[in-house]
Amino acid sequence: MKFDWRNNRDFLAGLLYIFTGALSIFIALDYPFGSALRMGPGYFPRVLGGIMIVFGIAVLMMGVKNKEKIKGNWSIRALIILPLSAVVFGVLMEHAGFIPALAALIPVAAASGKEFKWLEILLLTIGLTVMSLGIFIWGLGLPYPMIKGLWGY
Amino acid sequence: MELFNNLLFGFSVALSLQNLWYCFIGVFLGTLIGVLPGIGPLATIAMLLPITFNVPPVAALIMLAGIYYGAQYGGSTTAILVNLPGETSAVVTCMDGYQMARQGRAGPALAIAAIGSFFAGTVCTLIIALFGPPLAEVALKFGAPEYFSLMLMGLVAAAVLAGDNMTKSLAMVVMGLLLGIVGTDVNSGMARFSFGIPELTDGIGFIVIAVGVFAMGEIIANLGDPEERKVFTDKVTGLMPTGKDLKDSFWPIVRGTGIGAFLGVLPGTGPAIASFSSYMLEKKLAKDPSRFGKGAIEGVAGPESANNADAQCKFIPTLTLGIPASAVMALMLGALTIQGIAPGPQVMTQKPELFWGLVASMWIGNAMLVILNLPLVGLWVMLLKVPYRLLFPAIMCFSCIGIYSVNNSPFEVYMAAIFGIIGLVWMKLEMPPAPMLLGFVLGPLMEENLRRALLISRGDPTVFFTRPISLGFMIATVLIIVIMVLPAVKARRAAIAG
Numbered sequence: 001m002k003f004d005w006r007n008n009r010d011f012l013a014g015l016l017y018i019f020t021g022a023l024s025i026f027i028a029l030d031y032p033f034g035s036a037l038r039m040g041p042g043y044f045p046r047v048l049g050g051i052m053i054v055f056g057i058a059v060l061m062m063g064v065k066n067k068e069k070i071k072g073n074w075s076i077r078a079l080i081i082l083p084l085s086a087v088v089f090g091v092l093m094e095h096a097g098f099i100p101a102l103a104a105l106i107p108v109a110a111a112s113g114k115e116f117k118w119l120e121i122l123l124l125t126i127g128l129t130v131m132s133l134g135i136f137i138w139g140l141g142l143p144y145p146m147i148k149g150l151w152g153y
Numbered sequence: 154m155e156l157f158n159n160l161l162f163g164f165s166v167a168l169s170l171q172n173l174w175y176c177f178i179g180v181f182l183g184t185l186i187g188v189l190p191g192i193g194p195l196a197t198i199a200m201l202l203p204i205t206f207n208v209p210p211v212a213a214l215i216m217l218a219g220i221y222y223g224a225q226y227g228g229s230t231t232a233i234l235v236n237l238p239g240e241t242s243a244v245v246t247c248m249d250g251y252q253m254a255r256q257g258r259a260g261p262a263l264a265i266a267a268i269g270s271f272f273a274g275t276v277c278t279l280i281i282a283l284f285g286p287p288l289a290e291v292a293l294k295f296g297a298p299e300y301f302s303l304m305l306m307g308l309v310a311a312a313v314l315a316g317d318n319m320t321k322s323l324a325m326v327v328m329g330l331l332l333g334i335v336g337t338d339v340n341s342g343m344a345r346f347s348f349g350i351p352e353l354t355d356g357i358g359f360i361v362i363a364v365g366v367f368a369m370g371e372i373i374a375n376l377g378d379p380e381e382r383k384v385f386t387d388k389v390t391g392l393m394p395t396g397k398d399l400k401d402s403f404w405p406i407v408r409g410t411g412i413g414a415f416l417g418v419l420p421g422t423g424p425a426i427a428s429f430s431s432y433m434l435e436k437k438l439a440k441d442p443s444r445f446g447k448g449a450i451e452g453v454a455g456p457e458s459a460n461n462a463d464a465q466c467k468f469i470p471t472l473t474l475g476i477p478a479s480a481v482m483a484l485m486l487g488a489l490t491i492q493g494i495a496p497g498p499q500v501m502t503q504k505p506e507l508f509w510g511l512v513a514s515m516w517i518g519n520a521m522l523v524i525l526n527l528p529l530v531g532l533w534v535m536l537l538k539v540p541y542r543l544l545f546p547a548i549m550c551f552s553c554i555g556i557y558s559v560n561n562s563p564f565e566v567y568m569a570a571i572f573g574i575i576g577l578v579w580m581k582l583e584m585p586p587a588p589m590l591l592g593f594v595l596g597p598l599m600e601e602n603l604r605r606a607l608l609i610s611r612g613d614p615t616v617f618f619t620r621p622i623s624l625g626f627m628i629a630t631v632l633i634i635v636i637m638v639l640p641a642v643k644a645r646r647a648a649i650a651g
Contacts, residue, residue: 037612055324074377083570090563
């Protein structure tokens with residue numbers, strides 16, 4: 001069987017560990033290292049980065065030996081849209097208020113799934129928004145404007 | 154009798170109307186969220202943590218503990234009714250619990266899980282009350298080298314015992330330690346790994362990571378790999394176990410509690426090991442082992458008691474040493490810190506109402522679980538019928554509000570989204586995220602103690618091996634690794650995992 005590193009679970013994991021370790025050493029080069037007696041801020045990150053690279057190489061070798069493949073599928077749609085819904089929430093929380101943020105978050109998040117039924121999502125959005133208002137704003141008294149400039153604070 | 158007085162004091166704190174109310178809310182919400190398939194206790198607590206911020210410290214901790222038990226029990230409910238383990242320890246419950254449900258005995262399975270958990274909870278409350286104070290006494294004598302060695306042992310134990318791949322788990326601990334470095338260095342005031350972003354100079358919030366990886370990352374993973382659900386709902390009738398069920402379950406519950414309590418005190422061992430061990434023991438002791446896997450009530454009673462005992466005894470190292478014994482406990486400690494309480498052995502003497510109130514509330518919380526869950530089974534069943542496409546937007550909704558409310562910062566919501574993506578990559582490459590969270594929480598503490606230890610010893614690293622207690626922890630650390638790489642243990646673990 002030909003060695004295919006692109007779908008090799010442990011090989012990729014190893015690469016990720018090595019990259020992380022190397023990155024942290026590289027960044028920490030700017031920080032004073034100090035000595036064992038008086039450790040500088042660069043001491044701990046560099047030592048950890050080194051350990052990380054050693055682990056990474058071990059995992060990478062494991063991948064070369066075992067050739068375990070990545071299991072299951074993953075949805076690119078979910079990978080893009082779900083984080084996007086959180087970003088939409090954050091932006092609207094800051095500029096538009098609690099209600100618009102939730103009214104946008106819920107349908108956008110729902111769009112990352114395969115099924116999307118308009119009426120169902122509309123009801124879900126209204127239901128969850130009202131529930132969140134009840135729990136977080138009126139129940140717990142979190143100080144957020146419902147709609148900025150119009151309602152609340 | 155001091156123990157008696159202490160417990161009495163604890164109950165006087167926990168039984169105040171306010172604390173009782175928060176305990177109830179915690180148990181109820183914990184179960185509510187914990188029942189939802191695919192959400193383990195860790196994600197549940199991370200999501201619900203923000204609602205405890207506006208509450209006084211004692212009540213907040215009581216509420217969190219309630220959420221924890223609730224989430225744990227909710228997970229068992231899902232395991233029994235849907236055959237979907239929310240976390241690894243519930244895998245065992247699935248084996249016989251789900252079979253019982255298929256035979257129309259979901260009611261007794263749920264009841265025995267609750268009764269077993271209650272028994273385990275009662276015993277562990279006593280254990281904590283008995284062993285907490287002397288342990289804290291010892292811990293007060295710990296210096297920086299002891300703390301460093303202890304944390305090293307805890308991290309190694311967590312990594313080695315958590316996943317089936319030791320190297321990857323250990324690497325994830327280091328990943329967590331590295332993430333913990335982000336922020337301003339206490340000693341030099343220098344911002345590290347902050348990439349020039351001002352928000353990062355305060356470090357990454359652990360709720361951001363926990364919710365990002367364990368709630369958002371989990372959703373992304375689930376959407377790619379939809380799970381099949383078949384809920385046994387119409388058959389949940391006749392909740393009460395028969396006399397024979399109770400008789401059959403009695404000794405498994407006692408043994409499970411023992412195993413769980415013992416393993417619970419050791420830092421790093423997860424509830425999965427306790428429930429697996431209990432299941433194996435019951436199968437070995439049974440007159441007819443072939444019944445196991447086909448709906449044997451002992452296979453539910455033992456493991457359920459074991460994982461509850463383990464979950465609760467995890468509070469011992471956490472409260473007395475200030476060292477989180479599991480990823481969930483790391484969240485608990487984080488909550489304490491947010492409340493302005495430095496975790497450690499001094500908590501017991503400086504804030505006795507916190508310690509004893511929490512201990513007493515553990516028992517009350519467990520009692521509430523029994524009272525609450527048996528009548529509410531219908532509600533949980535209803536929740537289980539909600540399709541995932543409606544569930545995950547709701548999880549996102551609570552996650553985002555939760556994260557935002559910590560610091561009122563949209564930046565942290567964006568960070569969580571990034572950790573959702575990173576979490577998916579970790580899960581797909583089977584890099585276990587739980588040890589990472591532990592490393593993340595312990596990282597700054599470890600660095601601090603390492604520096605202090607070496608400062609005291611004038612840069613001599615042998616300080617970790619010349620002080621007896623520290624040496625003990627170091628030897629234990631090495632032993633854990635050695636035992637785990639022994640071929641015999643490896644083979645057995647592989648057999649359990651397969």
